[in-house]
Amino acid sequence: xKHRAHGYRQQADxxxxxxxxxxxRILEILAESGECCVCHLTAxxxxxQPYVSQQLMVLRDKGLATDRKDGVMVYYRLVDPGxxxxxxxxxxxxxxxxxxxxxxxxxxEDVFPAIPQPPxxxxxxxxxxxxRHSPSSGANARPVKAASS
Numbered sequence: 001x002k003h004r005a006h007g008y009r010q011q012a013d014x015x016x017x018x019x020x021x022x023x024x025r026i027l028e029i030l031a032e033s034g035e036c037c038v039c040h041l042t043a044x045x046x047x048x049q050p051y052v053s054q055q056l057m058v059l060r061d062k063g064l065a066t067d068r069k070d071g072v073m074v075y076y077r078l079v080d081p082g083x084x085x086x087x088x089x090x091x092x093x094x095x096x097x098x099x100x101x102x103x104x105x106x107x108x109e110d111v112f113p114a115i116p117q118p119p120x121x122x123x124x125x126x127x128x129x130x131x132r133h134s135p136s137s138g139a140n141a142r143p144v145k146a147a148s149s
Contacts, residue, residue, distance in 0.1 A: 017062040022047070022055050024087065026076075030065060031084035032115045035077040043123035044116060073125065 018024065022045065029036060029044060036044075042052045056076055059065040064083060067076050078084070091112070095102045104111050118131035 014062055014064075017058050017064060018086075020055070020058075022051075023059055024090075026052070026055055026059065027064065027078065027083055028087055028112075029115055030076060030078045031081075031087060035075050037073045037075050037125045037127075039073075040118075040120060040123045040125050040128065041076070043120045043128075 018027075025045060026041060029041060033040075038049060038053060038056065041056070042049045045052055056065060056067070060067060060076075063079055065076050066079050067074050069075075095105060101111060119128040
């Protein structure tokens with residue numbers, strides 16, 4: 001009997017890894033950006049690097065994110081693009097089950113902050129540095145919304 005329940009334990013561990021606001025935000029940023037360096041995530045989240053790295057470690061250990069090194073830079077990306085769909089489904093569920101959240105979203109409240117595009121203030125990564133020196137650099141942000149049903 002224990003052997004058959006092992007899958008549920010693994011599934012619960014995965015859900016626990018997702019059940020953290022900062023980790024959800026990181027997954028969302030990676031889903032939108034494709035790949036980000038740690039300093040980019042740190043600047044967007046406005047958190048200290050050790051804290052962001054700790055959250056990335058959890059995501060990596062659970063197989064949700066993977067990393068690669070390029071010199072001193074460490075870049076993260078999603079392991080599976082289906083994670084984007086999972087985030088979207090949880091938002092749809094939130095809107096369907098939480099009347100207050102649905103009202104705030106309908107009123108245009110910033111329930112899910114936009115993801116800033118490079119250059120991100122405070123980020124020294126090569127992508128942001130290149131964007132700062134680009135003639136068309138502007139701190140645009142993509143709004144993040146719940147998926148429509």
